[in-house]
Amino acid sequence: MKSCLICQGIINDNFEIEWILSLQPRKIKLICQDCQGGFRALSGKIKCEGCSRVLEMSGFCNDCKKWIKKYNGKLLKNTALYEYNEKMKDYFQKFKFLGDYYFLNVFNQELRKFVQKEYGSNWLYVPIPISIKSYQERMFNQVEGLFSGVNFTRALIVQSEEKKQQSKLNRNERLRRKQPFKLNSQYEEIVKDKNILLLDDIYTTGRTLYFAAEVLKNAGVKKIETITLAR
Amino acid sequence: MKDEDFFGRLVPLKKTEQFILKDITSVFKIEAIEVQKNKIMCNRCNQKTVKKRAILPNQEYFCPQCIMLGRITTQHILYTIKEPNRFVENLNPLTWGGELSMSQLECSNKIVQVQEENQNFLLWAVTGAGKTEILFAALAEAFKKGKRVCIASPRIDVCNELYPRLNEAFKHIKIVLLHGYQTERYEYSQLVVCTTHQLIRFKEAFDMLIIDEVDAFPFKDNSMLVGAVNAARKTSSSLIMLTATPTKSLLKEVKMKKMEVGYLPLRYHGKELPVPQIIIKSNWLEKFKKGEMEKKIGKIINKWIDEQHPFFVFVSHIKYLKIINEVMIKFVVGRCNGTTVFSADKRRVEKVQKMRNGEYQYLVTTTILERGVTFAGLNVLVLGADDELFTSSSLVQIAGRVGRSAQNPKGDVIFICGKRKKNVVDAKKQIQLLNAKGRKLRI
Ligand SMILES: [Zn+2]
Ligand SMILES: [Zn+2]
Ligand SMILES: [Zn+2]
Numbered sequence: 001m002k003s004c005l006i007c008q009g010i011i012n013d014n015f016e017i018e019w020i021l022s023l024q025p026r027k028i029k030l031i032c033q034d035c036q037g038g039f040r041a042l043s044g045k046i047k048c049e050g051c052s053r054v055l056e057m058s059g060f061c062n063d064c065k066k067w068i069k070k071y072n073g074k075l076l077k078n079t080a081l082y083e084y085n086e087k088m089k090d091y092f093q094k095f096k097f098l099g100d101y102y103f104l105n106v107f108n109q110e111l112r113k114f115v116q117k118e119y120g121s122n123w124l125y126v127p128i129p130i131s132i133k134s135y136q137e138r139m140f141n142q143v144e145g146l147f148s149g150v151n152f153t154r155a156l157i158v159q160s161e162e163k164k165q166q167s168k169l170n171r172n173e174r175l176r177r178k179q180p181f182k183l184n185s186q187y188e189e190i191v192k193d194k195n196i197l198l199l200d201d202i203y204t205t206g207r208t209l210y211f212a213a214e215v216l217k218n219a220g221v222k223k224i225e226t227i228t229l230a231r
Numbered sequence: 232m233k234d235e236d237f238f239g240r241l242v243p244l245k246k247t248e249q250f251i252l253k254d255i256t257s258v259f260k261i262e263a264i265e266v267q268k269n270k271i272m273c274n275r276c277n278q279k280t281v282k283k284r285a286i287l288p289n290q291e292y293f294c295p296q297c298i299m300l301g302r303i304t305t306q307h308i309l310y311t312i313k314e315p316n317r318f319v320e321n322l323n324p325l326t327w328g329g330e331l332s333m334s335q336l337e338c339s340n341k342i343v344q345v346q347e348e349n350q351n352f353l354l355w356a357v358t359g360a361g362k363t364e365i366l367f368a369a370l371a372e373a374f375k376k377g378k379r380v381c382i383a384s385p386r387i388d389v390c391n392e393l394y395p396r397l398n399e400a401f402k403h404i405k406i407v408l409l410h411g412y413q414t415e416r417y418e419y420s421q422l423v424v425c426t427t428h429q430l431i432r433f434k435e436a437f438d439m440l441i442i443d444e445v446d447a448f449p450f451k452d453n454s455m456l457v458g459a460v461n462a463a464r465k466t467s468s469s470l471i472m473l474t475a476t477p478t479k480s481l482l483k484e485v486k487m488k489k490m491e492v493g494y495l496p497l498r499y500h501g502k503e504l505p506v507p508q509i510i511i512k513s514n515w516l517e518k519f520k521k522g523e524m525e526k527k528i529g530k531i532i533n534k535w536i537d538e539q540h541p542f543f544v545f546v547s548h549i550k551y552l553k554i555i556n557e558v559m560i561k562f563v564v565g566r567c568n569g570t571t572v573f574s575a576d577k578r579r580v581e582k583v584q585k586m587r588n589g590e591y592q593y594l595v596t597t598t599i600l601e602r603g604v605t606f607a608g609l610n611v612l613v614l615g616a617d618d619e620l621f622t623s624s625s626l627v628q629i630a631g632r633v634g635r636s637a638q639n640p641k642g643d644v645i646f647i648c649g650k651r652k653k654n655v656v657d658a659k660k661q662i663q664l665l666n667a668k669g670r671k672l673r674i
Binding site: 086094098099100101102139140144145 | 284285286287288289291293295298299302304575
C-alpha cells in the first residue's frame with residue numbers, strides 16, 4: 001500500500017481496465033484520487049487569450065489589458081496547464097517552500113510531454129532563473145525541476161540581489177520594481193533570431209515573464225512564448 | 232543562539248553557519264543525515280529513505296520524513312546539550328483552587344505515584360471526565376522537584392485548548408506551546424505543550440511525558456512518532472497516556488509494555504454517557520440522493536427542532552455534505568437554519584460560533600467536529616455510521632459530544648446504518664462497559 005505524496009492518504013492502485021486495454025507502460029501514481037481531483041486543469045476552459053486565466057467570456061483579463069497598453073499591444077502568449085487554486089498553493093508550499101524536491105515528479109512528465117509535443121526542436125527552452133541566495137537556501141531551481149528532462153538554455157541570470165525584499169513589497173510596488181534579469185553573455189549569439197519558450201512555475205501578474213521577455217527581445221530573439229504550470 | 236536553546240533538543244545548523252556558545256565543551260554533535268549504500272538515514276527522526284526519494288540536484292540529500300519541521304540536509308549538523316533541568320525553584324507552583332470528585336482524586340493520586348516512581352500509565356477516562364484537572368497534582372509535584380515536563384497531543388486543537396488552562400493553573404511556571412502552525416520562537420521552559428510531531432526535535436529532555444488523546448496517535452503505522460516519544464524521554468522518566476477510547480492496538484501495546492491502566496468512567500457531573508441508538512435503514516442514502524428525507528430520520532429531526540436543541544449531523548465523507556444539506560434545508564425551511572462544515576473549511580470557526588449564537592440550529596459535518604467542540608443540550612445523528620471511515624473510537628468520540636453539561640446531562644445519539652457492522656456495535660459496547668464501571672463507582 002502506497003501513500004499519497006501530498007496528503008499521506010492511501011493510494012488506490014488497482015489495475016484499471018483502461019490501462020489494461022491501452023497497452024501502455026503502467027503509470028506510477030504518486031498522489032491519490034482526491035488530490036488529483038483537487039487540481040483544476042485548464043484545457044478546454046474559456047481563458048484569457050494572453051495568459052490562460054479562466055474567464056467568463058473569451059477575451060483578455062484585466063492584467064493583460066494593462067500589458068497591452070504598456071507594450072503597445074505586444075502580448076506574450078502564456079499557456080498554463082492548471083488553475084492556481086488552494087490545492088496548487090498547497091502543492092507549491094510543499095515543493096518550493098518546504099523544499100521537497102521529489103514533488104517535481106507530480107507534474108514533470110506532463111509538462112515535458114506538453115512542451116515536446118506543442119513546441120519541439122525549433123524552440124529554445126529558457127527557464128526563469130532564481131537568485132543565488134534562493135538557490136543556496138533551496139538547493140534547486142523549482143522551474144528546472146518541474147521541466148526537468150527538457151533541454152535548457154540558461155540564457156537569463158538574476159542581476160541584483162533585491163529579490164529578498166520583494167516579498168515585503170505590496171502589489172503596486174511589485175509592479176513598479178526594476179528589471180531583475182539580465183542576459184547571460186555567453187548566450188548572446190545563441191539566442192539571436194531564435195524562437196524562445198520561457199518556462200516558469202506560476203503566472204501571477206505576468207510581471208516576471210514580461211521582464212524576462214524584455215531582456216530577450218533586446219537580445220534580438222525572433223519570437224517569444226511562455227508556459228507555466230499554474231495561473 | 233543561547234546555550235538554553237540546545238538543552239534536551241536537536242538543533243540543526245548548516246555546516247557553514249557560525250555560532251558561539253558559552254559552554255562549548257558540553258555540546259554534542261552528529262551529522263544530520265548519514266548516506267548509506269541505497270538509503271539515507273536521518274538522525275533527527277531516525278527514519279531511512281531510499282536515495283531516489285531524497286536526492287537534490289546538487290547531489291546533496293534531504294530527509295522527506297521530518298520535512299514538516301523544516302528541511303534538514305546532508306549540509307546540516309545536529310547539536311544538543313544534555314538536559315540540565317535549569318529552572319527557577321518553585322515549591323508552590325499550583326495556582327488552581329478547584330476541587331476534585333472522589334473518583335477524580337483517586338486517579339490523581341495514582342498519577343502522582345506514577346510520576347514519583349517513573350512508571351508508565353494509561354488513563355482511560357470518558358469524554359468530559361475532567362482529565363486535565365486530574366493531572367494538576369502530579370504536574371505540581373514534578374515542578375517542585377525541578378523536573379521537565381511535556382504534554383503532547385496528536386491534535387493541534389487539543390494543544391491550543393490545554394495551553395491557556397495550564398497557564399491559569401501554573402501561573403509562575405514557564406510554558407511554551409509548539410506546533411506547526413504557530414510561529415512563536417522556541418524558548419527553554421519547564422513545561423512544553425506540543426503536537427506529537429514536535430517531539431522529534433527533543434532528545435532525552437523530559438522527566439515526565441504526557442500524551443493526551445493517544446488514540447488519535449498512529450502508534451501502529453508510525454514508527455517515527457513512536458521512536459520520537461521514546462527519544463524525547465529521559466531513560467528514567469514517567470509516561471502517562473490519556474484516552475477516551477482506547478483502540479485495540481493501544482490495549483495490546485499496553486499489555487506488551489506491561490503498562491498499568493486506570494479508569495475514570497464517570498463524567499465530572501457524575502451522570503452516565505448517553506448510549507447510542509442504532510437504527511438500520513438500508514435506503515437512507517438513496518433517499519437523500521433522490522432529494523427526499525427518510526421518514527424515520529425526519530421524525531427524529533422534527534423532535535429536535537421542536538425541543539429547540541442544537542444538533543450535529545455527521546457524515547463519513549465530504550462528498551455527502553452537499554446532497555444531505557440540500558435535503559435538510561428543504562426539510563427545515565422556515566423552522567431553523569444550518570450549514571455544512573469540513574476540515575479545510577476556512578469559515579469553520581465562524582460557523583461554530585454562529586451555532587453558539589443560535590443563528591444555526593444544526594451543522595452537517597465530517598468527523599472534524601468529533602472531538603473538542605462542546606454544546607449544551609446537543610444531539611447527534613450519524614448518517615452511515617457503518618461506513619468504514621467511522622472507526623469505533625471515532626463513534627465513541629462523536630457520542631461523547633452529547634450530555635457534557637451538568638444542566639443537560641442527557642441527549643440523543645442516533646446511528647443510522649445500512650447494515651449492523653462491527654464498528655457500530657463495538658462503539659455501543661464500549662460506552663455500555665464504561666457506564667457499568669461508572670455505576671459500580673457510584674454505589
Ligand atoms: Zn492525496
Ligand atoms: Zn490575461
Ligand atoms: Zn528526518
